[in-house]
Amino acid sequence: MSTTAPELLRVHELHAKAVEGDNDILRGFSLTVREGEVHAIMGPNGSGKSTLANTLLASPAYEVTSGTVVYKGDDISDVSTTERAKRGIFLGFQYPQEISGVSVLQFLRQALSARKGIDLSILELRLAAMDWMKRLGMDSKFVDRHLNQGFSGGEKKRNEIMQMAMLEPDLAILDETDSGLDIDALRIVAKGIREVRAARPQLSIVLITHYQRLLDEVKPDFVHVLVDGRIVATGGMELAERLEKSGYDSFRSERV
Amino acid sequence: MPALASIVLPTAEEELWRYSRIDALELAAYSLGSLTTTVSGDESVVSRESRLALTDVSSEPGDAFETLHEEEVGRQSTGGARDGGAVRVATSRGQVVATPIVIMHAARESGVLSFPSLEVDAAENSEVTVVERFTSSVGCRSLLVPMVKIRAAQSARVTYVAINELSRDTWLIGYQRASGERDSSISSSTIALGGDYSRVRAGVRLVGQGASAKQIALYFADGQQMHDFRTLQDHAAPRTRSDLLFKGAVRDTAKSVYTGLIKIRDNAEKSEAFQTNRNLTLSSGAWAESVPNLEIETNDVKCSHASTVGPIDDEQRFYLESRGIRPEVAERLVVFGFFADVIDRLPAAAQPDVLRRKVGEKLTAAATAGTGATTGARS
Numbered sequence: 001m002s003t004t005a006p007e008l009l010r011v012h013e014l015h016a017k018a019v020e021g022d023n024d025i026l027r028g029f030s031l032t033v034r035e036g037e038v039h040a041i042m043g044p045n046g047s048g049k050s051t052l053a054n055t056l057l058a059s060p061a062y063e064v065t066s067g068t069v070v071y072k073g074d075d076i077s078d079v080s081t082t083e084r085a086k087r088g089i090f091l092g093f094q095y096p097q098e099i100s101g102v103s104v105l106q107f108l109r110q111a112l113s114a115r116k117g118i119d120l121s122i123l124e125l126r127l128a129a130m131d132w133m134k135r136l137g138m139d140s141k142f143v144d145r146h147l148n149q150g151f152s153g154g155e156k157k158r159n160e161i162m163q164m165a166m167l168e169p170d171l172a173i174l175d176e177t178d179s180g181l182d183i184d185a186l187r188i189v190a191k192g193i194r195e196v197r198a199a200r201p202q203l204s205i206v207l208i209t210h211y212q213r214l215l216d217e218v219k220p221d222f223v224h225v226l227v228d229g230r231i232v233a234t235g236g237m238e239l240a241e242r243l244e245k246s247g248y249d250s251f252r253s254e255r256v
Numbered sequence: 257m258p259a260l261a262s263i264v265l266p267t268a269e270e271e272l273w274r275y276s277r278i279d280a281l282e283l284a285a286y287s288l289g290s291l292t293t294t295v296s297g298d299e300s301v302v303s304r305e306s307r308l309a310l311t312d313v314s315s316e317p318g319d320a321f322e323t324l325h326e327e328e329v330g331r332q333s334t335g336g337a338r339d340g341g342a343v344r345v346a347t348s349r350g351q352v353v354a355t356p357i358v359i360m361h362a363a364r365e366s367g368v369l370s371f372p373s374l375e376v377d378a379a380e381n382s383e384v385t386v387v388e389r390f391t392s393s394v395g396c397r398s399l400l401v402p403m404v405k406i407r408a409a410q411s412a413r414v415t416y417v418a419i420n421e422l423s424r425d426t427w428l429i430g431y432q433r434a435s436g437e438r439d440s441s442i443s444s445s446t447i448a449l450g451g452d453y454s455r456v457r458a459g460v461r462l463v464g465q466g467a468s469a470k471q472i473a474l475y476f477a478d479g480q481q482m483h484d485f486r487t488l489q490d491h492a493a494p495r496t497r498s499d500l501l502f503k504g505a506v507r508d509t510a511k512s513v514y515t516g517l518i519k520i521r522d523n524a525e526k527s528e529a530f531q532t533n534r535n536l537t538l539s540s541g542a543w544a545e546s547v548p549n550l551e552i553e554t555n556d557v558k559c560s561h562a563s564t565v566g567p568i569d570d571e572q573r574f575y576l577e578s579r580g581i582r583p584e585v586a587e588r589l590v591v592f593g594f595f596a597d598v599i600d601r602l603p604a605a606a607q608p609d610v611l612r613r614k615v616g617e618k619l620t621a622a623a624t625a626g627t628g629a630t631t632g633a634r635s
Contacts, residue, residue: 054574057574057578059574060570060573060574061570061571061574080577081574081577081578082577082580082581082582082583085577085578085579085580085581086580090578091578093575093578096575097569097571097572097574097575097576099572099575099576099589099590099593100593100594100596100597101592101593101594101595101596101597102589102590102592102593102596106589107576107579107589110576110579110581110585110589111579111580111581114579114580114581114582114585115579115580146593163579167579167580
């Protein structure tokens with residue numbers, strides 16, 4: 001890891017709240033991510049993990065109250081969700097949406113056309129998806145099913161990783177991709193993440209998680225501890241191990 | 257027929273006309289006339305006469321417009337009127353009519369009240385498909401009161417498709433009355449994209465053991481349009497089966513209403529009845545209402561109904577937009593997805609591909625008109 005790699009994302013003193021809520025959930029969150037880095041953000045329930053993931057994609061359910069988000073040198077505060085995605089930010093959802101009547105293939109075609117400006121035929125798309133489905137241990141009929149409908153938890157998460165692989169983002173934010181997965185499914189997903197990284201080493205990843213187990217599989221360069229809407233500690237894997245042993249309580253006391 | 261101005265119309269105060277635009281109707285503004293009607297398909301099964309009475313196919317008492325319709329059809333047949341008179345499709349025992357009979361009605365003049373009348377009388381073990389298409393020219397402020405009567409004799413298979421492609425100025429108050437005898441099957445589909453106010457009262461009555469009926473509708477109203485449906489699934493024999501799927505979308509300030517009744521009579525044991533109505537409101541100014549009802553007089557039946565009205569889920573939009581899909585494309589995907597199961601279940605005679613294109617055109621027209629539907633739904 002070289003600290004001279006160009007800066008991709010700089011979040012500075014970000015405050016954000018749910019549109020429906022009164023109080024800020026993110027309270028002075030700051031983070032800098034350089035090209036090719038993997039950052040893990042660990043935090044207890046209610047610490048602001050999902051608010052962070054959603055805010056970085058300009059979800060209409062959240063509102064930034066102050067602070068800045070600079071991506072590839074541009075302040076993207078006023079940039080729409082669609083445009084952020086086109087510029088290469090990807091969110092792997094904790095709860096991917098089910099959309100009836102729309103096949104995975106139809107969806108991928110629209111997404112690829114938007115992200116990369118290429119209109120693949122259904123056949124070309126099927127071939128491109130086939131490769132990743134194989135790597136992620138998915139049945140080839142998968143892409144003909146309706147988007148996330150009737151998918152198991154593991155299938156939904158693998159579908160997110162497949163999209164990340166095919167859309168070739170520059171920054172991937174993975175929101176609790178490990179939650180609800182059994183150990184086999186977790187390993188498949190982790191292997192998928194490693195393969196995407198191997199194929200595109202310049203990809204930066206922000207892994208948002210509650211537990212250490214995904215981090216054992218996808219070694220992050222940095223581990224940050226998120227408590228009450230801000231980072232209270234930054235380090236390496238030793239931080240994750242400390243969390244696993246003694247929980248988040250020991251970090252709450254470190255707050256200023 | 258008495259002078260139109262002297263006819264007493266129902267009002268929206270009456271349960272049957274609740275939510276309707278009946279109060280806006282002035283019959284005095286119309287004069288009796290006819291449409292241009294053309295029929296294509298196997299001529300040997302088509303004639304211009306009427307032999308079925310409303311009571312042959314419907315268990316409900318006729319409402320004001322059904323009564324007017326019956327009187328007018330009766331007058332035309334005694335007067336020997338041929339053009340514009342009733343169309344009758346009648347099969348003989350065991351006959352399979354290979355290609356659909358297609359009836360096209362075109363309204364061109366304003367101020368005309370017409371009673372297009374169709375009957376499908378399918379003899380034992382015969383099979384026939386009939387498509388009825390309603391069109392009118394732009395600016396044509398007329399009122400159509402069509403009625404189709406369907407009688408399926410034992411083991412007959414009848415497929416009927418009504419397509420409303422009326423212009424935005426035309427009114428339609430229509431009736432579909434179907435009756436199925438032992439082991440018959442009736443499929444009745446309605447596609448409503450057109451009209452100003454258009455209402456369809458669609459009832460199936462299953463009077464013979466093992467009879468089945470499938471009712472499907474796809475409707476999409478925009479601008480000031482209103483689509484109004486009243487359905488009845490009447491089970492009057494054992495082991496009968498009915499399955500209804502109505503799906504609609506409204507945008508701009510359009511409205512839609514669905515009111516449906518499943519009625520299982522005391523002799524209809526071991527019957528199955530399903531009713532699903534789903535509505536998508538695509539603009540904050542659009543309005544849809546869904547009123548399902550059940551009336552079950554016997555045990556040992558299987559019944560279900562489901563009804564929903566709501567906008568596109570914000571989280572669905574966000575998911576699609578987070579993949580770079582533009583808001584209007586995301587909306588299109590969700591709307592097509594919403595209609596996918598109903599389009600899949602339509603018979604081939606309804607030309608699903610043409611329908612997909614027309615739904616797409618309607619979405620595109622609305623998007624380019626800058627109706628603000630997307631922001632409206634998200635505000």
